[in-house]
Amino acid sequence: xxxxxxxxxxxxxxxxxxxxxxxxxxxxxxxxxxxxxxxxxxxxxxxxxxxxxxxxxxxxxxxxxxxxxxxxxxxxxxxxxxxxxxxxxxxxxxxxxxxxxxxxxxxxxxxxxxxxxxxxxxxxxxxxxxxxxxxxxxxxxxxxxxxxxxxxxxxxxxx
Numbered sequence: 652x653x654x655x656x657x658x659x660x661x662x663x664x665x666x667x668x669x670x671x672x673x674x675x676x677x678x679x680x681x682x683x684x685x686x687x688x689x690x691x692x693x694x695x696x697x698x699x700x701x702x703x704x705x706x707x708x709x710x711x712x713x714x715x716x717x718x719x720x721x722x723x724x725x726x727x728x729x730x731x732x733x734x735x736x737x738x739x740x741x742x743x744x745x746x747x748x749x750x751x752x753x754x755x756x757x758x759x760x761x762x763x764x765x766x767x768x769x770x771x772x773x774x775x776x777x778x779x780x781x782x783x784x785x786x787x788x789x790x791x792x793x794x795x796x797x798x799x800x801x802x803x804x805x806x807x808x809x810x
Contacts (some may be wrong), residue, residue: 671773694785
């Protein structure tokens with residue numbers, strides 16, 4: 652069972668993220684009881700659904716975004732290779748690919764164990780995630796639709 656200190660730290664992280672969103676004039680929905688936030692952004696190509704939550708027990712702040720498409724079964728191996736290659740190139744956050752369902756998520760996590768979450772960290776998580784998602788979501792969709800061959804994607808990624 653979480654301690655009062657852990658609960659208070661999680662609530663503070665949640666509140667700080669809400670303040671950050673307010674400072675940047677983002678529209679969002681919050682669930683104060685469950686320490687969850689839902690918001691979105693429009694990328695260059697595709698919309699991004701962004702979910703943020705504070706995990707009391709693990710003392711983590713999570714940001715995750717589900718891609719607005721599901722990978723077809725015949726392209727799942729190509730996407731698994733593409734996602735693995737992307738993750739090898741990016742520093743902050745990573746893509747998760749469920750090869751059974753074809754769903755792709757982007758996830759970024761930070762801890763607040765014995766620390767406080769700053770608005771600067773929240774802004775970094777938000778804007779870095781949006782930038783990374785926007786850089787790759789359309790390419791992953793194009794691979795799925797057969798519009799971008801995997802070898803061309805990998806060549807461009809490594810150059």
